[in-house]
Amino acid sequence: EMLVKSLSSAKNQLDKKGYAMNRARTYAGNLLVAWTIGFLMVTPALPATKVKALLKQMTLEEKVGQMTQVSLELVSEGGAAEVKVPHRLDPARLREALLNYHVGSILNVATSAHPVPHWRDIITTIQDIATKESRLGIPVLYGIDAVHGANYTKDATLFPQSIAMAATWNVELMKQCAAITAYEVRACGIPWNFNPMLDMARLPVWPRFWETLGEDPYLASQMSAAYVNGLQGDDRQVAQADKVAACLKHYLGYGLPATGKDRTPAWIPDKLLAEVYVPPFRAAIDAGAKTVMVNSGQVNGLPVHASHYYLTELLRHDLGFSGVAVSDWADINNLCVRDHVAANNKEAVYMAVMAGIDMSMVPLDYTFYSDLIQLVREGRVPMRRIDEAVGRILQLKADLGLFENPYPDSTLTRIASIEHERINRQAVAESVTLLKNDNGILPLAKNSRVLITGPNADRLSVLNGGWTITWQGNREELYPSDKKTIKAAVMYKLGRESVLYEPAVSYDTELNINNAVAIAAQSDVFLACLGEEPYCETPGNIDDLTLPDAQLHLVESLAKTGKPVVLVLSEGRPRIVDQIVNQCQAIIMVYLPVMVGGTVLADILFGDVNASGKLSFTYPRSVNNFT
Numbered sequence: 343e344m345l346v347k348s349l350s351s352a353k354n355q356l357d358k359k360g361y362a363m364n365r366a367r368t369y370a371g372n373l374l375v376a377w378t379i380g381f382l383m384v385t386p387a388l389p390a391t392k393v394k395a396l397l398k399q400m401t402l403e404e405k406v407g408q409m410t411q412v413s414l415e416l417v418s419e420g421g422a423a424e425v426k427v428p429h430r431l432d433p434a435r436l437r438e439a440l441l442n443y444h445v446g447s448i449l450n451v452a453t454s455a456h457p458v459p460h461w462r463d464i465i466t467t468i469q470d471i472a473t474k475e476s477r478l479g480i481p482v483l484y485g486i487d488a489v490h491g492a493n494y495t496k497d498a499t500l501f502p503q504s505i506a507m508a509a510t511w512n513v514e515l516m517k518q519c520a521a522i523t524a525y526e527v528r529a530c531g532i533p534w535n536f537n538p539m540l541d542m543a544r545l546p547v548w549p550r551f552w553e554t555l556g557e558d559p560y561l562a563s564q565m566s567a568a569y570v571n572g573l574q575g576d577d578r579q580v581a582q583a584d585k586v587a588a589c590l591k592h593y594l595g596y597g598l599p600a601t602g603k604d605r606t607p608a609w610i611p612d613k614l615l616a617e618v619y620v621p622p623f624r625a626a627i628d629a630g631a632k633t634v635m636v637n638s639g640q641v642n643g644l645p646v647h648a649s650h651y652y653l654t655e656l657l658r659h660d661l662g663f664s665g666v667a668v669s670d671w672a673d674i675n676n677l678c679v680r681d682h683v684a685a686n687n688k689e690a691v692y693m694a695v696m697a698g699i700d701m702s703m704v705p706l707d708y709t710f711y712s713d714l715i716q717l718v719r720e721g722r723v724p725m726r727r728i729d730e731a732v733g734r735i736l737q738l739k740a741d742l743g744l745f746e747n748p749y750p751d752s753t754l755t756r757i758a759s760i761e762h763e764r765i766n767r768q769a770v771a772e773s774v775t776l777l778k779n780d781n782g783i784l785p786l787a788k789n790s791r792v793l794i795t796g797p798n799a800d801r802l803s804v805l806n807g808g809w810t811i812t813w814q815g816n817r818e819e820l821y822p823s824d825k826k827t828i829k830a831a832v833m834y835k836l837g838r839e840s841v842l843y844e845p846a847v848s849y850d851t852e853l854n855i856n857n858a859v860a861i862a863a864q865s866d867v868f869l870a871c872l873g874e875e876p877y878c879e880t881p882g883n884i885d886d887l888t889l890p891d892a893q894l895h896l897v898e899s900l901a902k903t904g905k906p907v908v909l910v911l912s913e914g915r916p917r918i919v920d921q922i923v924n925q926c927q928a929i930i931m932v933y934l935p936v937m938v939g940g941t942v943l944a945d946i947l948f949g950d951v952n953a954s955g956k957l958s959f960t961y962p963r964s965v966n967n968f969t
Contacts, residue, residue: 407444413705414452465531481748485534492526506933508556508958510772520572531750541597549882552914556958563625581743591635607640653698700731775955785949796871807934808878831940850890873913901925
């Protein structure tokens with residue numbers, strides 16, 4: 343009788359919160375059924391015997407250390423303030439992290455993409471100290487943002503960015519790309535991938551638009567489940583040598599900030615949240631995803647990092663998630679310095695841990711560690727909450743097989759193999775989307791003389807975007823010399839004598855449009871390669887979705903010559919081009935097709951490959967016009 347009354351009260355409280363989901367409304371009834379069949383959904387599965395025994399041996403300091411994640415910079419030569427290049431670990435800093443602060447997780451790349459041997463050296467050194475010099479020998483859990491292949495591994499297979507993969511509408515292909523990503527990441531000794539990104543592409547100006555799987559919750563759900571299965575395996579045995587743990591991000595509602603700027607507050611009606619933003623997470627959790635990363639911002643006035651409702655009631659009670667919830671970069675501290683809901687970092691730590699955060703991506707100091715220890719000693723954070731979080735972390739490490747073997751597997755040698763590259767080219771070919779083709783101008787004849795112009799014609803970085811080699815992906819000098827830009831790929835296909843080149847404009851400045859027009863008579867067709875520079879997260883914020891005037895003016899000037907214009911858009915979000923649409927005979931959207939994008943585009947332009955991609959989002963005709 344008391345149980346029934348308690349469940350009825352729980353149901354009433356959920357109803358008052360106004361969350362418009364049938365499963366949330368019937369939470370109490372579902373919970374009662376769970377009791378009757380002997381399984382309580384809100385209680386995580388009991389840890390393995392080894393995990394339980396290990397927990398009993400651990401001190402408070404060792405437990406809080408497991409909940410602490412720091413960035414590689416902090417344990418590298420030069421430290422967080424100025425990490426040195428070339429990259430090297432600092433043994434003293436590393437021992438301080440692992441032995442003094444008992445740090446349980448490390449992330450990031452520190453400088454730029456490392457060769458596989460260097461990654462293996464990093465992981466081996468870390469695990470040697472963690473497992474051989476610490477009291478309990480607990481291995482470190484290393485995480486990386488491998489969002490389109492092993493993008494922080496030199497010479498790895500890089501796949502089209504997520505918005506392009508969504509354009510393939512090919513669930514099995516998505517799974518294959520994820521499996522290759524898992525193989526090449528785990529070959530480095532890294533068992534945890536901060537992907538897939540499950541925010542929705544409902545706001546074109548948002549700078550992380552290209553990291554999503556489109557605007558449709560059904561498509562995103564199918565693709566996200568396939569991606570998780572590719573990373574973790576259909577049998578979910580992530581201890582296998584070529585599998586990694588998935589991390590769903592960014593839970594929840596990150597992708598609809600009211601300002602369009604990154605990490606700013608979102609206002610999302612409950613019905614929209616339930617019908618559009620929750621389903622991809624539900625599908626990926628049902629597929630067995632091991633971890634989630636939390637939304638940096640606020641939803642409906644509530645910072646998600648401080649929300650017991652989002653992190654415990656919805657995530658664990660309703661969606662049934664039982665894995666590790668990790669914060670995003672410095673976002674517990676942001677509850678104080680940005681969101682102003684906590685008086686200081688200590689109060690922010692209290693709010694986040696009690697809301698449901700298991701691990702803090704601190705990432706560049708030990709404030710979380712010291713503040714949480716003090717909170718436990720003061721009796722404000724109960725030990726049962728610490729044990730719950732640490733139990734989940736240790737169970738993840740056990741699931742990944744790190745207690746048995748935390749070291750890189752040197753037998754994983756098929757980095758960027760012929761088969762991996764074949765699947766990559768297929769992904770690019772199936773993603774490229776033909777938006778316009780008046781009078782069947784495409785494919786072009788192979789005896790055409792082509793004038794190639796525009797700021798994106800002769801750069802590899804613009805085909806890759808952020809999270810490529812470096813965080814912003816904009817270090818052109820770091821890109822491989824054996825990959826072809828659009829210009830180089832077309833020249834290779836047609837012969838140098840058949841291609842003219844004049845960049846004419848930068849992204850927002852006219853350079854020499856008159857020169858492009860002057861040589862127009864020597865060509866049969868113009869290939870205008872327009873779009874965006876590489877960017878990632880906040881540096882990609884813009885105030886106007888319209889493509890800069892300089893690029894639009896280039897097409898207008900070329901069109902006046904009477905020669906046909908083929909517009910190629912390489913961009914991470916749908917920039918407004920309505921002003922020049924009628925002046926282009928063909929328009930091709932290549933999104934961010936990565937290293938082989940130029941080569942595949944040349945095959946498409948001249949009829950050797952079919953452009954079969956389909957938009958996964960609404961391309962707006964004009965600013966604020968999405969019909």
